[in-house]
Amino acid sequence: MSIKIKLYMSYLAMAIVPVILLMLFMLFLFFAGNNQDLREFTEAQKNESFNQAIIYGELLYVLRDESEKMEDPAYISGMQQRLSEQWAGFLLTKDGVITDVSPFLNELSPDEDWQRIADEERDELRLKHYRFKSKAIAFPFKDGSEGELLLYYRLEPVPIFWHRVTMAAGLIIVCLTGLLLTYFVSRSIIRPIRSLRAAALKIKDGDLSQELRPQKPVGGGNQNEIDQLSAAFEEMRIRLKHSIEQSLQYEDNRKMLLSHISHDLKTPISAIKGYVEGIMDGIANTEEKRQRYMQTIYRKASDMDQLIDELFLFSKLDMHKVVFDFKTVDIARYLEYLLDEQRFEMEKSDVKLLFQDASEGPMLAAVDPDKLYRVFTNMLNNSVKYMLHDGAPREHQVTVKVRKEKDFAKIEIEDTGPGIDAEDLPYIFDGFYRAEQSRNSETGGSGLGLAIVKQIVEGHGGIVWAENRNSGGARFCIKLPLMSENQGGDTA
Numbered sequence: 001m002s003i004k005i006k007l008y009m010s011y012l013a014m015a016i017v018p019v020i021l022l023m024l025f026m027l028f029l030f031f032a033g034n035n036q037d038l039r040e041f042t043e044a045q046k047n048e049s050f051n052q053a054i055i056y057g058e059l060l061y062v063l064r065d066e067s068e069k070m071e072d073p074a075y076i077s078g079m080q081q082r083l084s085e086q087w088a089g090f091l092l093t094k095d096g097v098i099t100d101v102s103p104f105l106n107e108l109s110p111d112e113d114w115q116r117i118a119d120e121e122r123d124e125l126r127l128k129h130y131r132f133k134s135k136a137i138a139f140p141f142k143d144g145s146e147g148e149l150l151l152y153y154r155l156e157p158v159p160i161f162w163h164r165v166t167m168a169a170g171l172i173i174v175c176l177t178g179l180l181l182t183y184f185v186s187r188s189i190i191r192p193i194r195s196l197r198a199a200a201l202k203i204k205d206g207d208l209s210q211e212l213r214p215q216k217p218v219g220g221g222n223q224n225e226i227d228q229l230s231a232a233f234e235e236m237r238i239r240l241k242h243s244i245e246q247s248l249q250y251e252d253n254r255k256m257l258l259s260h261i262s263h264d265l266k267t268p269i270s271a272i273k274g275y276v277e278g279i280m281d282g283i284a285n286t287e288e289k290r291q292r293y294m295q296t297i298y299r300k301a302s303d304m305d306q307l308i309d310e311l312f313l314f315s316k317l318d319m320h321k322v323v324f325d326f327k328t329v330d331i332a333r334y335l336e337y338l339l340d341e342q343r344f345e346m347e348k349s350d351v352k353l354l355f356q357d358a359s360e361g362p363m364l365a366a367v368d369p370d371k372l373y374r375v376f377t378n379m380l381n382n383s384v385k386y387m388l389h390d391g392a393p394r395e396h397q398v399t400v401k402v403r404k405e406k407d408f409a410k411i412e413i414e415d416t417g418p419g420i421d422a423e424d425l426p427y428i429f430d431g432f433y434r435a436e437q438s439r440n441s442e443t444g445g446s447g448l449g450l451a452i453v454k455q456i457v458e459g460h461g462g463i464v465w466a467e468n469r470n471s472g473g474a475r476f477c478i479k480l481p482l483m484s485e486n487q488g489g490d491t492a
Contacts (some may be wrong), residue, residue, distance in 0.1 A: 017173075017177045017181075021173045021177070051085075051086045052083075052086045052088055052153050055079070055082055055083055055086065055088070056135070056151065056153075059079070059090075059137065059149065059151065060137065063137055063139040063149060064139070067139050067140060067141060067142065067147070068142045070092065070139070070141070070147060070149070071141065071142065076092065076100055080100075080102045080103060080104065083102065083104065083151075083153075084102065084103065084104030086153070087104075087130075087153065087154035088102075088104075088132075088151065088152060088153035088154065089101075089102025089103075089104040089105040089151075089152055090102055090149050090150055090151045090152065091105075091114055091117070091118050091149070091150040091152075092147070092148075092149055092150075093118050093147065093148045093149075093150070094141060094145050094146075094147050095145050095146055096118075096119070096146075096148075097115075098114055098115050098118055101114050102152075105127065105152060108127040108128045108130075109127045109128065112127075117150075118148075118150055121134070121136055121150070122134055124155075125152055127152075130154055130155075130156070131154070131155045131156055132152040132153060132154055132155065133152070133153055133154075133155050134150055134151070134152050135150075135151045135153075136148060136149070136150050136151075137149045137151065188226075189226060192226045192227065192229075192230055193226065195212060195230070196212065196226075196229065196230060196233055198210065199212045199233065199237065200233075203237065203240070208237055208240060208241040208244065210237070211234070211237075212230050212233055212234040212237065265304060265307065268300040268301070268303050268304050268307075269300075269304070271296070271300050272297050272300050272301065275293045275296055275297050275300075276297065278293060279293055279294075307448075310448040310449070310452065311448065313374075313452055314448045314451055314452050314455070317452060317455035317456065317459070322371075322459070324368040324371060324459055324460070325368050325370070326366040326367060326368055327366070327367065327368070327369060328364055328365070328366055328483065329364070329365060329367055329369060330362050330363060330364055331359070331363045331364075331365050331367075331402060331409040331411070331480065331482075332357050332359040332362075332363055332402050332409075334367075334369065334372070335355065335357075335376070335400060335402055335411065336355060336357065338373060338376055339353060339355050339400060342376075342377065342380055346380070346384060346398070349384055349388060349396075350396055351384050351387065351388075351396040351397065351398060352395070352396065352397040352398070353380075353397075353398050353400070354397065354398070354399040354400070355399075355400050355401075355402075356399060356400070356401045356402070357402055358401065358402065358403035359402055359403060359404055359409075360403075360404065361404075363402075363404055363409045363482055364482060364483045365409055365460075365480050365481065365482050365483060366460075366483060367460055367480065368456075368459075368460070371456045371459070371460075372456070372460070374452065374456060375452075375453050375456050375457060375478070376413075378449040378450065378452060378453050379413050379449075379450075379453060379476050380398060380413070381449065382449055382450060383398050383413065383415035383417060383474070383476075384396075384398070384415075386415070386417040386418060386474070387415055387416060387417040387418075394416055395416055396416060397415070397416045398413065398414070398415045398416075399412075399413075399414045399415075400412070400413050400414075401414070404482070405479070407481060407482055407484075408462070408479040408480060408481055408482060409479070409480045409482055410477065410478070410479050411477070411478045411479075411480070412475055412476070412477050412478075413475070413476040413477075413478075414469060414473060414474070414475045414476075415473045415474055416472065416473045417473050417474060418472075418473075419468045419469070419472060419473055419474050420466060420468055420474050422468075425466060425467070425468075428450050428466055429450045429451060429453065429454040429464065429465075429466070430451060457478055457480070460480055460481075461480075461481050462478060462479050462480040462481060463478075463479050464476070464477065464478045464479075465477055
């Protein structure tokens with residue numbers, strides 16, 4: 001429930017609830033006064049006023065035309081009895097002296113000085129917590145004496161203190177209702193705000209571990225504004241935490257890059273310096289030696305240039321700053337074209353390159369042809385490098401297989417090299433990791449070739465892994481997602 005609706009409902013409740021509670025309180029007082037039915041009570045009140053009016057009219061007639069009846073004790077007693085049933089009674093005076101007091105009034109206030117009240121001729125009288133109205137009617141007795149009838153009748157069916165009690169109860173109910181509604185509504189707003197403040201202070205101090213859990217709406221309704229703010233704040237915290245962790249990871253990667261750059265560049269630079277010093281000191285005193293020194297210097301400089309290129313590419317891939325230019329290609333046709341280019345170069349190194357196409361139809365995928373070219377050249381060069389430096393007398397052959405596997409194109413690159421040690425398999429795609437047999441300057445390995453392969457393949461939404469063949473040699477596997485039929489477009 002939104003805060004706006006909560007506030008509207010609380011305002012409405014502050015207006016309605018006190019009225020309901022006050023009515024319930026009055027009903028409680030009503031039943032506590034031995035009144036069994038509110039309808040009977042209301043009807044009796046109407047009848048009481050009506051009967052009082054009838055009796056009053058009858059008294060006026062008697063006093064005007066039959067005043068002698070006011071000297072008849074039986075008539076007076078009967079009239080007092082009728083009036084008492086309607087919560088009324090009268091005082092009768094003759095020449096200013098009270099001659100008769102209503103038993104009903106006397107019962108309500110037995111210690112009252114009725115003569116004094118008659119002399120004062122009060123318009124209103126309070127008896128036993130009830131208000132009585134007074135009406136004075138003057139008439140002559142038969143003997144010529146001056147008579148006066150003071151009629152007292154109840155104005156309200158409830159005691160006087162009910163007004164004060166009702167007012168006090170109303171004020172208490174209004175105050176309690178306002179306090180309780182304010183407390184519960186404000187608590188639902190203040191508590192999440194306090195949680196937000198605590199989380200913000202934690203973030204200010206650099207602590208991003210404070211998890212903020214927005215309350216779930218009851219019954220699966222919509223979140224209120226505070227919960228929406230909490231959810232947005234929690235998402236911001238998670239993204240900020242991820243960003244900082246990513247920045248720290250980038251910092252660690254940069255430190256690692258610097259460490260490996262200094263290590264990997266030191267060896268060729270030292271070699272170049274040594275050969276240059278040999279030329280300068282006259283050690284290369286023949287044209288043949290100088291030529292050999294210069295070729296070595298050139299090879300080392302080329303290795304350094306390749307290493308720097310790979311370092312830059314790996315750094316950009318690791319920080320996700322490389323833009324992929326995706327195009328729709330047929331994977332099998334793309335591999336066939338790429339391998340035709342590589343076959344000639346590999347045959348120069350006495351390595352046979354085979355291609356087995358089991359695609360059984362077009363396999364369209366969205367790829368960056370240039371980046372994917374780097375993937376396969378790195379993997380083929382890696383296979384050639386390990387086979388040529390193995391030294392074992394075996395046929396040097398690389399076989400590339402492609403086939404469709406569910407919604408993926410699976411490419412396998414198998415070689416007849418020495419394979420990969422079991423302890424090295426989980427790490428060969430990590431940056432700067434090199435298997436033991438390549439930890440020397442002769443292989444020219446930088447430890448970044450396969451790490452670049454992994455970054456590019458994952459950038460295509462694919463996966464890559466390595467395993468050993470049962471018959472010997474290594475097998476590198478790549479899975480690239482294929483496009484659905486309705487996604488297919490022009491093939492590049």
